[in-house]
């Protein structure tokens with residue numbers, strides 16, 4: 001069923017470990033996502049996706065950028081937990097730059113790097129089910145990116161679609177659900 005396993009590099013960018021425990025939880029026997037091909041890898045160079053837990057601290061920022069750029073394209077970021085999504089309760093503290101959005105601002109403005117597609121998984125910490133769902137969404141996004149298909153609507157089908165919509169509109173006008181046009185009658 002799964003065409004390609006999703007390999008994830010997990011990076012604690014400043015987490016309290018609450019989110020990390022939930023990440024490990026999805027690999028425990030109860031959920032065991034390895035049976036679905038989802039696997040943690042030890043190097044970002046081997047990964048399809050990178051999972052951040054915790055806010056991004058100033059100390060971690062260079063390592064976060066190194067790891068993110070080391071993941072080969074096409075890649076997906078998983079922002080796991082309120083802290084990774086937006087800084088959480090630490091968002092304006094002195095040693096924290098914020099969540100992945102602030103990281104992306106720095107990437108754009110200072111490194112001229114366009115941020116990758118990101119799945120936000122909020123919660124403090126998010127439930128294992130939410131993390132599994134987020135990973136599944138990331139898997140779907142990667143599949144589309146890997147295909148790299150460009151779909152251009154052929155001219156005829158646009159004309160056909162327009163005719164179909166017009167006929168549907170005419171049919172709808174005949175039903176009682178369609179709002180009648182107001183008629184002004186002179187008495």
Ligand code: SF4
Pocket residue numbers: 014015016017018019020053054055080081082083084088123124125126
């Ligand atoms: S979201 Fe909550 S559990 Fe996760 S790192 Fe932040 S404070 Fe800890």
